[in-house]
Amino acid sequence: RIPRNTQPFDALRKNTTKNCIQIWIDVKMNIFNTVRYDIIERWRLFTVSRVCTCVDNIIFATKIQTNINTNKQTNKHWKVEVEAETFCNTDKNGELLFDLYQIIIGIAFSSLHRRLSASRGIISAEAWDFGRFLKTLYFFNGPLSPAKLNSVLHCLTWVVVWKFVEFLVEKLSGPSPKEPVKSMETSGVVLVAGATGGVGRRVVDILRNKGLPVRVLVRNEEKARKMLGPDVDLIVGDITKENTLTPEYFKGVRKVINAVSVIVGPKEGDTPDRAKYSQIKGDSPEMVEYLGMRNLINAVKGSVGLQNGKLLFGFEENSLKELPWGALDDVVMGGVSESTFQIDRTGGENGAPTGLFKGVVSTANNGGFTSIRTRNFAEPEDLSAYDGLELHLKGDGRRYKFIVRTSSDWDTVGYTASFDTVEGQWQSIRLPFSSLRPIFRARTVLDAPPFDPSNIVSLQSLHVAKLIQLMFSKFEYDGKLNPTFVEGAFQLPVSSIQSYIKDPVTPRFVHVSSAGVTRPERPGLDLSKQPPAVRLNKELGFILTFKLKGEDLIRESGIPYTIVRPCALTEEPAGADLIFDQGDNITGKISREEVARVCVAALESPFALDKTFEVKSTIPFSESFTVDPENPPQEKDYNIYFKGLKDGITGKESLEQSPVPV
Numbered sequence: 018r019i020p021r022n023t024q025p026f027d028a029l030r031k032n033t034t035k036n037c038i039q040i041w042i043d044v045k046m047n048i049f050n051t052v053r054y055d056i057i058e059r060w061r062l063f064t065v066s067r068v069c070t071c072v073d074n075i076i077f078a079t080k081i082q083t084n085i086n087t088n089k090q091t092n093k094h095w096k097v098e099v100e101a102e103t104f105c106n107t108d109k110n111g112e113l114l115f116d117l118y119q120i121i122i123g124i125a126f127s128s129l130h131r132r133l134s135a136s137r138g139i140i141s142a143e144a145w146d147f148g149r150f151l152k153t154l155y156f157f158n159g160p161l162s163p164a165k166l167n168s169v170l171h172c173l174t175w176v177v178v179w180k181f182v183e184f185l186v187e188k189l190s191g192p193s194p195k196e197p198v199k200s201m202e203t204s205g206v207v208l209v210a211g212a213t214g215g216v217g218r219r220v221v222d223i224l225r226n227k228g229l230p231v232r233v234l235v236r237n238e239e240k241a242r243k244m245l246g247p248d249v250d251l252i253v254g255d256i257t258k259e260n261t262l263t264p265e266y267f268k269g270v271r272k273v274i275n276a277v278s279v280i281v282g283p284k285e286g287d288t289p290d291r292a293k294y295s296q297i298k299g300d301s302p303e304m305v306e307y308l309g310m311r312n313l314i315n316a317v318k319g320s321v322g323l324q325n326g327k328l329l330f331g332f333e334e335n336s337l338k339e340l341p342w343g344a345l346d347d348v349v350m351g352g353v354s355e356s357t358f359q360i361d362r363t364g365g366e367n368g369a370p371t372g373l374f375k376g377v378v379s380t381a382n383n384g385g386f387t388s389i390r391t392r393n394f395a396e397p398e399d400l401s402a403y404d405g406l407e408l409h410l411k412g413d414g415r416r417y418k419f420i421v422r423t424s425s426d427w428d429t430v431g432y433t434a435s436f437d438t439v440e441g442q443w444q445s446i447r448l449p450f451s452s453l454r455p456i457f458r459a460r461t462v463l464d465a466p467p468f469d470p471s472n473i474v475s476l477q478s479l480h481v482a483k484l485i486q487l488m489f490s491k492f493e494y495d496g497k498l499n500p501t502f503v504e505g506a507f508q509l510p511v512s513s514i515q516s517y518i519k520d521p522v523t524p525r526f527v528h529v530s531s532a533g534v535t536r537p538e539r540p541g542l543d544l545s546k547q548p549p550a551v552r553l554n555k556e557l558g559f560i561l562t563f564k565l566k567g568e569d570l571i572r573e574s575g576i577p578y579t580i581v582r583p584c585a586l587t588e589e590p591a592g593a594d595l596i597f598d599q600g601d602n603i604t605g606k607i608s609r610e611e612v613a614r615v616c617v618a619a620l621e622s623p624f625a626l627d628k629t630f631e632v633k634s635t636i637p638f639s640e641s642f643t644v645d646p647e648n649p650p651q652e653k654d655y656n657i658y659f660k661g662l663k664d665g666i667t668g669k670e671s672l673e674q675s676p677v678p679v
Contacts, residue, residue: 205271207620210234210256210313213241215586216529217276219613221245227617232270256309257300262316268471270320271402274616275313275528279305279560281550302560310567314526314574321525322402322518323575324627329398331409331513332370340514341392345486346376352384356489365512366411366443374487375508385491385502388418393425394473401471402525403516405449411510412438416501419448420456420486423472430457431486432468435493437501438509447517459492487511521623524579526571527616532582532631534565535601535668548585548604568629568667577626579619583612584633589642592650593634597658601668605633608642615655624659629667632658 207224211217212233224231232250235241241251254261256277280298300309330340342358356376365371376387400406408419415438420431432453436446455465489509491502536542537554544552554561571578584605591610596603615632619625636642644650 206230206232206250206269208232208234208252208267208270208273208317210273210275211277211529212251213237213244214276214278215588215609216612216616217274218244219610220274220276220616221249223613223617256313257304259312259315262312264316264319267317267320269401270317271322271525272620273313273317273321273526274620275310275526276616277305277309277313278529278531279558281557281560297558297560302558302563306560306563306567307570310528310570314570314576317526318574318576319399320402321576322516324518324522324577325575326403326407326515326517327398327400328513328515329406330372330511331515332365337370342372342389343392344376344387345390346387347382347384350384351382352379352386353381354378354384354387356387356389358389361510364510366409369512371411371510371512373508373510374489375506376489377506378489378491378502379504380491386488387507388486388488388490390420390486397423397471398473399471400450400473400516401469402518403450403470404519405447405452405517407513407515407517408436408446408448408511409443409513410438410446411443412440413507413509414438414440414501415489415503415507415509416499417509418486418488418490420488421453421468421473422486423469430455430462430465432456433494435499443512449519454494456494460495518577522577522626523621523623524577524619524626526574526576526578527619528568528571528578528580529612529616530564530568530580530582531561532584532601532603532633534561534568534582535672537561539671546604565669572627572629572667579616579625579627580629581612581615581619582629582631583607584631585638586612589636590644592644593636593642595653595658596633596635597661598631598633599629599662599666599668600670601631603631603633606636606638607633614653618655619659622656622659624656624662627664628659628662630662 207229209217209220209224209231210233212221212235217233221231221233230250232252233241233245234252234254234256236253236255238251238253242249245251252266254263254266256262279300279302281296299305328338331338337360344356344358346352346356347354354377356374356378358372358374360370361373362370364373374389378385378387406419406421416435417438418433418435420433422429422431424430433456434448434452434454436448438444438446450468450470453468455462455468457465487509489502489507491499493499531550533548533551536547536551537559550557550561568580571580582601584603584607586609587606589606589608589610591608591614593608593611595607595611596605611634612632634642
């Protein structure tokens with residue numbers, strides 16, 4: 018869109034209609050050297066500036082007649098006559114600014130090498146491959162129905178109009194204004210499962226006090242609203258019933274604290290030491306601790322993300338994750354550059370398979386880019402849990418573009434990042450979503466909405482800098498040129514494209530389990546000195562065994578996690594000194610309030626990432642712990658405890674030679 022009321026346009030307004038039309042013809046001939054334009058019928062054009070200010074709003078109602086003829090040199094020509102009636106009104110007062118009565122453009126595409134007159138400043142031209150143009154349209158849009166044929170001709174017309182306007186912008190409007198591009202902002206919801214339980218409701222309170230957005234997963238809505246407030250953001254669902262965990266419910270969830278647990282209660286007449294502690298209330302441990310955990314992980318995995326990222330393209334475990342790549346080169350605007358994408362079974366790093374983007378780029382016919390682009394995904398990719406995209410490739414010393422689109426429309430804003438490569442080296446290129454620039458037809462769209470990583474519909478890769486798509490191009494953005502651009506052959510091996518979570522990675526899934534999960538059937542263990550749940554594991558439906566199996570599901574899921582194993586839970590206040598341990602050996606007690614604080618702290622600590630640990634207070638069972646309201650204990654820095662934890666210690670090490678039967 019061209020600024021109005023500028024001095025260059027004031028000068029153009031003084032030109033006659035004849036001169037304006039001559040400018041129009043000359044510009045077109047300079048842009049498309051292989052195309053001959055004849056304006057056959059009258060064209061009522063008041064001013065060039067009015068055409069340009071209205072061009073974005075033109076709606077063509079077309080009647081098409083196509084004739085294919087052969088000239089004396091057996092040279093094929095395609096003559097497309099487009100009769101369009103256009104009315105455009107962009108003035109606030111309703112004044113008719115533009116009345117385009119009839120445009121009949123004869124377009125002749127020559128298959129012979131032609132050279133236009135040097136006295137007119139026209140460079141040499143090469144034959145335009147109209148068949149490859151149609152092939153490109155077919156790949157991305159399917160068979161040409163009458164409606165799509167209309168769209169194709171609309172596209173051809175817009176090629177002319179766009180390049181004319183682009184030319185005028187360059188020559189008359191000056192450089193683009195230097196305004197900051199809007200950066201992407203993301204915020205995540207913390208989901209609390211089991212939010213009406215003793216630990217869960219305390220977790221909700223702590224998160225709210227921190228000002229974090231909270232959503233709760235509960236079975237009883239009435240109970241939840243009464244306990245947590247009428248305005249609580251909640252999901253009514255049951256982790257034991259997969260059909261109640263609709264993925265849409267978890268949109269926007271970035272982190273999870275799971276405090277769901279099977280309910281165990283004493284039988285009537287139980288003793289203080291829980292000698293009769295053997296009654297399961299509600300669903301079985303297998304349903305809650307194992308199958309329920311599987312359902313919950315599947316429901317949230319897409320929204321919280323995987324520590325190693327989500328693979329979009331590449332080889333994983335000897336299988337190929339493919340994308341529907343197709344070439345999208347400057348043939349769509351009359352150029353002759355050509356590219357392709359193929360799989361090279363031995364061309365990757367260390368002889369592994371890789372994708373290969375290669376071709377020949379040429380500036381003939383005012384072209385200068387090649388690219389590969391995916392078809393629109395059947396279902397948009399939701400990458401909102403991640404911070405960007407990572408490409409593993411072998412560089413050639415050139416600058417490329419990577420383009421991501423969030424609209425299924427063919428010609429729309431592409432969120433774009435340029436990247437430089439090192440010749441002859443395999444390298445990983447990280448493109449943060451926050452760095453993606455909204456580009457439309459090689460120009461920054463300053464008022465474009467922020468990039469939405471939850472709705473990615475296509476990728477494009479370019480060897481040119483002007484249009485996700487992977488591109489190699491002569492052009493950068495806003496009139497700038499690619500400093501590494503060289504005409505000729507190129508090739509860029511790309512072994513993988515995947516999302517990533519930026520460092521430092523923090524846990525996305527914190528699970529409240531239980532101390533003792535590895536102890537049943539442990540060789541040499543004196544059960545008489547163990548808590549009731551360990552002694553009565555079998556009577557309680559293998560409660561600890563299924564808790565351990567649920568933990569394993571988390572560890573194997575790929576989600577960044579922390580597993581907290583508290584000892585016996587109490588209603589005492591938080592504040593007592595703590596003991597963190599690993600290997601599943603300690604016994605004792607800890608307050609529910611303290612466990613809730615540990616869980617929330619783990620969400621924010623990279624030192625808690627992928628750790629499994631037990632925790633208890635230093636207060637023995639025989640003593641109670643109280644807090645003086647006038648002199649409360651100092652808040653803990655839980656990172657001090659997290660820093661002492663080690664990877665890979667779960668307590669299962671002692672069971673490797675003695676698996677527990679179920």
